[in-house]
Amino acid sequence: MSSPLMPKATAVWLIDKTSLTFEQVADFVGMHPLEVQAIADGEVAQGIVGYDPVANGQLTREEIAACEADSNRRLNLLPTAIPLPKKRGKGARYIPVSKRTDRPDGIAFLLRNHPELTDSQIEKLLATTKETITKVRDRTHINTANIKPRDPVILGLCTQSELNAAVAAAGERGSGVPPVNMPSVAEDDAA
Structure with a gap:
């Protein structure tokens, strides 16, 4: 009520x-x-x-x-004739300029540690584009040499609850996506 x-x-x-x-x-x-x-x-x-x-x-x-x-009876609020305001969507999420350079690191982390996430989930989670995700995956990103997979939660690109919700949604879907073969950090350092 x-x-x-x-x-x-x-x-x-x-x-x-x-x-x-x-x-x-x-x-x-x-x-x-x-x-x-x-x-x-x-x-x-x-x-x-x-x-x-x-x-x-x-x-x-x-x-x-x-x-x-009757002291046992309760007051009932009359229905209002005023229409309720429509809920607005959140729109695009703003990422500060200082954190935008960290996005490829967050993308690399998610691609390596959570291969069950779809590109669209990563897009929403990190407020990035499909093109950037593809470039990080294919290692054709302009800054590929400096990309180090780092947790996007620690970088401040998303919250832990948002990441957990996305992983849980991907797990429920059971997409069966095979893991992406990205070289590990140790392999990058050896090269």
């Missing part, structure tokens, strides 16, 4: 203008009954002006009267 607009001010109004129990008011506004009792005692919310939920279309007088008559 959603809470009313301005819950503490609504609680102040309900305490001042109705004979509802503390439990009824607390349940409606989403507060603890002791906090509602503190409002009634004047210990909390001294400067808050009451917010009338009836005048603002959140409750009806009949609902309040019915709840005043």
Whole structure:
């Protein structure tokens, strides 16, 4: 159940203008009954002006009267006529300029240690492009000689929870992608 607009001010109004129990008011506004009792005692919310939920279309007088008559009944918030805002997508993730040079290292780490991840998962995880992933995989990247596989979490390119979620999603899919044969760091140093 959603809470009313301005819950503490609504609680102040309900305490001042109705004979509802503390439990009824607390349940409606989403507060603890002791906090509602503190409002009634004047210990909390001294400067808050009451917010009338009836005048603002959140409750009806009949609902309040019915709840005043029966202390076991709970107030129900009226459905709002105002449409809820649409959730916006996050959009492209911003990577600071100082961390952009670390992306190929993170890509190399993921390609070597998590071959089950698809290119699109790596793209989303590190905010990179498919072209960059392909160049790191094929070792045709402009900076190939300096790429050292490093954990993207330590580099700050993604969080551990995002990486774990991507690996878990790849594991559930069971893509059966064979591991990519990338030379190890020891082999790179020997060359």
